[in-house]
Amino acid sequence: MRxxxxxxxxxxxxxxxKKKMxxxxxxxxxxxxxxxxxxxxxxxxKKAEAIRRLRKKLRRASLAGLG
Structure with missing residues (x-):
């Protein structure tokens, strides 16, 4: 990094x-x-992070379906 x-x-x-880092x-x-x-x-x-990502993805998908 330079x-x-x-x-x-x-x-x-x-x-x-700092911005690059x-x-x-x-x-x-x-x-x-x-x-x-x-x-x-x-x-x-890591398992908890994966579950969190999945829930977020599902939440966004359900909101996209409503709108």
Missing amino acids: VDVYDNNVDQAIRVL NREGMFREMKKRKFFEKPSERRRR
């Missing part, structure tokens, strides 16, 4: 860097890796 600094404007470069999910990844997550906890979390 961020260029123009006219010694470091603040702008930091904003661009956020877009790539780096902050989320760092937050996840802050503490060790047991494999069983990881499976449970």
Whole structure:
């Protein structure tokens, strides 16, 4: 990942860097890796995320059918 600094404007470069990192999910990844997550906890979390995505998808599909 590369961020260029123009006219010694470091603040702008930091904003661009943060935006790029956020877009790539780096902050989320760092937050996840802050503490060790047991494999069983990881499976449970991934399963819950999948269920959440499915419910959201179904909710959007039902709303699209109504409108």
